[in-house]
Amino acid sequence: MKKLKKTTIFVLIPCFMALLSGCQNAKTEETQPPVTFLELNGGIDGHGAIVLEWGEAIPDTEMYHTFRSDVKKEDCKINYTYDENNVGRIIDLNVSVEYKDKKYEHKYTLLIDDTKAPIINYKGEDKIKVEAGKTYDITKDLDIYDMKSKEKIPLVQNKEFNRFYPGYIVTFSNTDLERDYKKAYERTDNQEINTKNLGNHKIIIKASDGHGNVTYKEIDMEVVKGPILND
Numbered sequence: 001m002k003k004l005k006k007t008t009i010f011v012l013i014p015c016f017m018a019l020l021s022g023c024q025n026a027k028t029e030e031t032q033p034p035v036t037f038l039e040l041n042g043g044i045d046g047h048g049a050i051v052l053e054w055g056e057a058i059p060d061t062e063m064y065h066t067f068r069s070d071v072k073k074e075d076c077k078i079n080y081t082y083d084e085n086n087v088g089r090i091i092d093l094n095v096s097v098e099y100k101d102k103k104y105e106h107k108y109t110l111l112i113d114d115t116k117a118p119i120i121n122y123k124g125e126d127k128i129k130v131e132a133g134k135t136y137d138i139t140k141d142l143d144i145y146d147m148k149s150k151e152k153i154p155l156v157q158n159k160e161f162n163r164f165y166p167g168y169i170v171t172f173s174n175t176d177l178e179r180d181y182k183k184a185y186e187r188t189d190n191q192e193i194n195t196k197n198l199g200n201h202k203i204i205i206k207a208s209d210g211h212g213n214v215t216y217k218e219i220d221m222e223v224v225k226g227p228i229l230n231d
Contacts, residue, residue: 034071034099037106038064045090047109054087054114054211055149064095064108071099087112087211114211118146118155120168122205122217130195131226138193138203138219144168146209155207161188166210176200185216195223 040048040063052058058080067073077098083091093108124141144155146166158167169190173180174197184204193203203219 032068033104034068034102035076035097035104036066036068037095037104038066040064040108043109044111045109049090049109049111051111051113053149054084054112054116055147055151058093058110064106065097075099082110082112084112087114114209114213116147116209117213117215118144118168118207118209120144120205120207120215120217122219124219126220128203128219128221129228130193130221130223131228132195132198132223134195134226136193136195136221138170138205142205144205144207155209157190159190161190161206161208163208163212163214164210166208168205168207171204171206173202173204176202193221198223198225 043049044051048063050058061078061080067076079094079096081094081096088111090109090111093110094105095108096103096105098104121143122141123143124138128136128138130136139157146153146155153166155167158165158169161167161169169188170193171184171187171189172191172193173184174194176199181202181204184202185206199222201221201223203221205217205219207215207217
């Protein structure tokens with residue numbers, strides 16, 4: 001019986017030590033925060049700032065944090081907050097994780113960039129014929145917009161053009177001479193189309209998305225003596 005008791009004691013000691021170790025590990029885990037925010041280097045600012053296309057989601061959120069071994073990501077409420085319309089600047093990215101009624105936060109940086117120029121969709125004739133002296137409104141054949149990811153954002157006609165303000169203007173060359181084309185391109189005020197002078201002219205549409213991206217479109221127009229007969 002003594003031999004049996006001694007064996008039993010030797011068996012119980014390792015079991016007790018394993019149990020004690022497990023309790024200590026569990027206690028250590030409980031004292032650690034459920035989320036660890038990672039320190040980032042590199043990027044465009046040396047602090048891990050990524051370049052994010054305007055309207056797109058952050059592609060890799062795992063780069064910002066890790067979770068304690070006993071914490072499941074689906075049990076956490078995670079938010080990434082930033083001003084997505086602050087385009088062209090390095091801005092704050094606030095990452096917050098809520099777990100069991102406690103909130104943990106950390107601040108990172110990113111750059112919102114817009115690399116897509118606005119779109120000018122012209123639905124009219126390749127060469128417009130207008131009777132001399134008649135008014136002509138080209139905007140009825142225009143669909144001008146910008147894209148924010150997959151969202152279509154209409155652009156409206158403005159009185160003045162500014163590459164850092166969204167919208168478009170219509171300019172017009174009174175003749176088909178190169179110098180008049182150049183003047184029309186350089187104008188920043190919206191014009192009404194002049195149909196007094198016979199001959200070939202160009203209508204120029206200039207659109208800006210407000211982020212520095214500009215799109216131009218030329219449309220040929222011929223002013224003729226009327227009346228114009230439909231084919």
